[in-house]
Amino acid sequence: KAGVTQTPRYLIKTRGQQVTLSCSPISGHRSVSWYQQTPGQGLQFLFEYFSETQRNKGNFPGRFSGRQFSNSRSEMNVSTLELGDSALYLCASSLGGGTPYTGELFFGEGSRLTVL
């Protein structure tokens, strides 16, 4: 059974550009969530989607957006990149049904973004 797949694994952008990251969840999982990891702020929640609907959103500016497709694959987009957006972006998938405190979440290997 394939795990969570994130693409691209590494990318370098310059300030002002935009970037799109992709996440394919484990087969059968309908929930996808995104996290940003930086040395200074640690792991921070960006947003969570279930059946194409955003259920939760973290405290990030509007430059950060996401969506989920009918096949549960998800993308996140960051527009007008800033140096501080350099981070490891992690995607997690879970079955998603029922209550939020039940069930396991599995992460992908992450997309490491460097903004120059």
Place this chain on the structure above:
Amino acid sequence: AQKITQTQPGMFVQEKEAVTLDCTYDTSDPSYGLFWYKQPSSGEMIFLIYQGSYDQQNATEGRYSLNFQKARKSANLVISASQLGDSAMYFCAMRGGSGGSNYKLTFGKGTLLTVNP
């Protein structure tokens, strides 16, 4: 608001010995899930173990066990028979709480475990 506290920035353990990584959490909601993840230097976040707040027994997964003390709001990870490959950052996390409508994982700052040969 939910909060996870990991008080040990770094821990050292001898190979083949057991080690306990501490985690305390704060929530006023009775319904929540607790997680432990391992993050090697490669960056991937590896799921280790999960404990639901209503689970009666402590969770175990191979060499990993979660010492869940609900009244103390404690969810310590115990790794038995440490191996060199266990050297990594370990994160405690919580989901749920806040009235049961919160789907985000709240993470602690992590504990860097080093296993010495």
